[in-house]
Amino acid sequence: MITKTGNIKIKTERLNLYYGNTHALKDITIKIRANAVTALIGPSGCGKSTFLKTLNRINDLVSSVRIEGGVYLDEKDIYAPGVDVTKLRRKVGMVFQQPNPFPMSIYDNIAYGPRIHGIKDRNSLDEIVESSLRDAGIWEEVESRLEGSALRLSGGQQQRLCIARALAVQPEVLLMDEPTSALDPAASLKTEELMRWLKKKYTVIVVTHNMQQAVRVSDETAFFLNGEMIEAGMTREIFSYPRDRRTRDYIDGRFG
Amino acid sequence: MNVKAKCIISKDRVCIVETAAQAIFTICAFVAIFAVGSITLYMIANGVPALFKIGIRDILFSATWKPTAQEPEFGILYIVLTSIMGTALAVMIGVPIALLTAVFLAEIAPKTLTAVIKPAVELLAGIPSVVYGLLGLMVLNPLVYKWEQNLYRGSETHQFTGGANLLSAVLVLAVMILPTVVSISESAIRAVPSELKTSSMALGASHVQTIFRVILPAAKPGIIMAIVLGVGRAIGEAMAISLVSGGCVNFPMPFHSVRFLTTAIVSEMGYASGLHRQVLFTIGLVLFGFIMIVNLILNNILIREDR
Numbered sequence: 001m002i003t004k005t006g007n008i009k010i011k012t013e014r015l016n017l018y019y020g021n022t023h024a025l026k027d028i029t030i031k032i033r034a035n036a037v038t039a040l041i042g043p044s045g046c047g048k049s050t051f052l053k054t055l056n057r058i059n060d061l062v063s064s065v066r067i068e069g070g071v072y073l074d075e076k077d078i079y080a081p082g083v084d085v086t087k088l089r090r091k092v093g094m095v096f097q098q099p100n101p102f103p104m105s106i107y108d109n110i111a112y113g114p115r116i117h118g119i120k121d122r123n124s125l126d127e128i129v130e131s132s133l134r135d136a137g138i139w140e141e142v143e144s145r146l147e148g149s150a151l152r153l154s155g156g157q158q159q160r161l162c163i164a165r166a167l168a169v170q171p172e173v174l175l176m177d178e179p180t181s182a183l184d185p186a187a188s189l190k191t192e193e194l195m196r197w198l199k200k201k202y203t204v205i206v207v208t209h210n211m212q213q214a215v216r217v218s219d220e221t222a223f224f225l226n227g228e229m230i231e232a233g234m235t236r237e238i239f240s241y242p243r244d245r246r247t248r249d250y251i252d253g254r255f256g
Numbered sequence: 257m258n259v260k261a262k263c264i265i266s267k268d269r270v271c272i273v274e275t276a277a278q279a280i281f282t283i284c285a286f287v288a289i290f291a292v293g294s295i296t297l298y299m300i301a302n303g304v305p306a307l308f309k310i311g312i313r314d315i316l317f318s319a320t321w322k323p324t325a326q327e328p329e330f331g332i333l334y335i336v337l338t339s340i341m342g343t344a345l346a347v348m349i350g351v352p353i354a355l356l357t358a359v360f361l362a363e364i365a366p367k368t369l370t371a372v373i374k375p376a377v378e379l380l381a382g383i384p385s386v387v388y389g390l391l392g393l394m395v396l397n398p399l400v401y402k403w404e405q406n407l408y409r410g411s412e413t414h415q416f417t418g419g420a421n422l423l424s425a426v427l428v429l430a431v432m433i434l435p436t437v438v439s440i441s442e443s444a445i446r447a448v449p450s451e452l453k454t455s456s457m458a459l460g461a462s463h464v465q466t467i468f469r470v471i472l473p474a475a476k477p478g479i480i481m482a483i484v485l486g487v488g489r490a491i492g493e494a495m496a497i498s499l500v501s502g503g504c505v506n507f508p509m510p511f512h513s514v515r516f517l518t519t520a521i522v523s524e525m526g527y528a529s530g531l532h533r534q535v536l537f538t539i540g541l542v543l544f545g546f547i548m549i550v551n552l553i554l555n556n557i558l559i560r561e562d563r
Contacts, residue, residue, distance in 0.1 A: 058458050086460040094458040100451040103474050112469070113459040162455070169459055 009034035009173060009203040010055060015069035017050060019062065024050050026227045027069075032220075037195055037204040039218035039235065041211060043255065046224040048207045052175050055205070056092040057085050073173070090117065093166035097178040099158035101150035101165070106133075106142050109150045109161060113169035128168050135201070136164035137194050156187025163194065167202075174198060176206040180213065192217050211251060215239055223247045296544075303541025306330070306534035315538060321505040323524070323532040330535045332520070334505050336542060339517040341508035342422060342497070343490045346429035350490075351483055353430070354437035355472075358482075361438070362445040363467055374442075381435035389499030392428045393420075397500055400424045404511050414511070417502050423510040425501035429493060433486035440485060444478020445471060484554040488547055494518035517543045 010032040017025035025047050032038050040048040053059040054071055057078060071078050078088050090113075101109050110129040119125060129146070133139040138160040142153070150161055159179060166174060176195070180188035195217045198204055208214050214221055215235060222232035223244075231244050242248040249255060307315060310330050318331025357377065361370050401419030408414040448471050456466040472479070494516070502513025503523060515523070521536050521543075528536055 056458060058454060061454065061457060086462065089458055089460040094455075096451055096455060098451055100449065100455055102452060102456070102470055112456070113461075116459060116461045116465055116469070165455075166459070 007034040008032065009074065011072050013070040015054065015071060016067070017054060018066045020064040024227050028229045030222055030229060030232055032203065032205060034203045035199050036219040037199050037206060037217050038220045038222065039214035040205065040207045040222050040224060041214050042224035042250070047227040048224045049177055051224065052177055052205060052207050055173070055175055056089050056094055058094060060085065090169045091171055092173040092175060093169065093171035094175040095163050095166055095177065095179050098182050099155055099162050101158050101161050103151060105147045106150045106161065107146040109165050110168045113165060117169060132164040132168040135167050135198070136160045137190070138164060156183050156190060159183055159187065159191060160194065171202065173203045173205065176204065178207050178209060181209060223250065299541045299544050302534070302537040306531060306538045309531065310535070315535065323528065323535065328532065332539060332542070334507055335515050335517055335520050335539065338422065338508040338514045339491060339546070342425055342429060342516060343487060345426040346433060346490045347483065347487055349426065350430035350433045351437055351486060354434050355441055355479065357438045358442040358445055359467055362442050363471065377435050377438050385432065385493060385496040388428050388432055389496035392424055392496060392500035396424050396427060408511070415513070417511060417513045420500055420502035420513060421511050422501065422508050422514045425497040425514065428496050428500055429490045432493060432496065433489050436489055437482045437486040440482035441475065441479045444475040444482065447478065448474040480554055480557060484551060487550050491543070491546055491550070492518065494522045498522050
């Protein structure tokens with residue numbers, strides 16, 4: 001953290017997002033550090049997931065979305081005309097709330113991304129599959145049944161498989177949308193451990209409802225409310241000395 | 257039983273209505289089971305005797321069909337092969353078209369276009385099959401005849417069909433199975449969780465890559481079900497193809513006038529008597545058997561896929 005401080009991976013400037021007539025994100029300006037875990041907290045419907053989805057432009061799939069302002073990955077505007085969304089999504093991977101492996105074998109799940117991007121050589125694929133599963137901390141559990149269906153894994157294993165699937169395209173950023181909310185406590189802890197470990201290689205941004213989780217895993221925290229970002233900073237500071245009263249009320253559990 | 261007992265004690269009105277409704281549901285369910293059971297029994301009882309009188313080999317594996325001759329022969333091999341070939345070709349033409357239509361409707365078409373195409377496809381299902389036959393007779397047959405004339409110009413051996421042949425029947429069948437296959441596979445595609453699609457796109461896959469590598473594989477059980485029902489519709493169709501297929505018993509080739517299992521029954525039942533009539537029931541039994549086999553095979557595939 002000491003060496004990486006100041007290294008900004010993603011920043012947004014006056015980002016506004018509308019779903020039809022609904023103003024879902026209001027003037028969000030934030031800087032997200034590389035090789036750190038940034039937690040986005042706030043009550044349901046506050047825009048934190050929507051914000052996450054602007055970072056890999058997966059919101060583009062919703063036809064009524066309109067976006068103003070800038071989102072910069074390594075200083076480059078990802079909404080600029082001519083940006084290759086495929087390349088962007090390769091760099092910015094995503095893990096969803098529900099573990100959602102594809103209905104195919106464990107191996108094919110992991111190899112899906114690399115294959116899409118043109119890797120056909122079996123040896124390279126083998127290597128990618130193994131290293132991705134190792135990075136996601138699930139290699140030992142599935143090594144012997146790579147050809148078995150991914151749907152037969154437990155929920156926690158499926159989620160780590162989905163993380164491995166996202167890692168297989170060698171992203172630089174990993175977006176995680178409430179990755180543990182569908183998991184039992186033991187599986188959640190394992191996933192949290194994984195997040196802390198992943199930041200060595202990746203920039204991790206995690207949306208969470210669970211404030212203890214934010215404290216446990218994140219270096220920085222941003223608090224969202226009603227489409228606005230109320231405050232952001234070092235997790236320790238946000239939770240110990242929140243500057244805004246609304247942040248304090250939320251952290252103290254007065255609403256949410 | 258428990259509910260009933262309580263009703264008698266309490267004489268509660270709602271309770272009595274509940275019990276009565278349950279009884280009615282049960283009876284209705286049994287009507288369907290009774291129908292299937294009695295049809296199966298009836299087909300076996302009427303279709304089997306001829307098999308033994310004539311011999312299984314002389315019926316199923318002989319190609320000579322002369323039911324009204326002095327020494328009648330009842331070989332239905334060509335008729336069986338025609339049904340198999342006709343259905344297979346119709347499915348080979350119709351299913352890809354239907355599948356791509358379903359993908360288009362579920363994934364690609366803008367809502368306004370779906371609103372036009374979907375009712376049109378559903379309307380296809382509602383058109384009586386004899387109307388397909390009439391259209392085939394008036395439009396398709398002349399076109400196929402032109403093609404036939406060009407193809408066999410100067411041929412000494414070819415028996416010209418005037419366009420009423422296997423090819424015409426196959427084309428009509430291919431169109432007739434479209435609505436079934438389209439609407440069922442479209443629902444199957446729509447039922448694929450949107451998270452799978454989003455995940456694939458989030459890995460950098462394009463929409464088309466996502467459709468062919470994730471959405472269609474995930475919808476496979478439903479699509480197989482759609483194909484089963486399409487096969488069932490094609491193999492059981494009689495009216496439309498009896499008008500466009502010519503009607504002679506021939507080896508199934510595109511430009512041969514042919515007779516299907518169904519059209520054989522339709523066209524001969526009016527005048528058949530005695531053993532001939534019994535053989536027509538045997539044909540019905542063979543048809544029935546085919547549909548059962550198709551269902552069993554594909555259901556087994558479905559179960560295996562689920563596991």
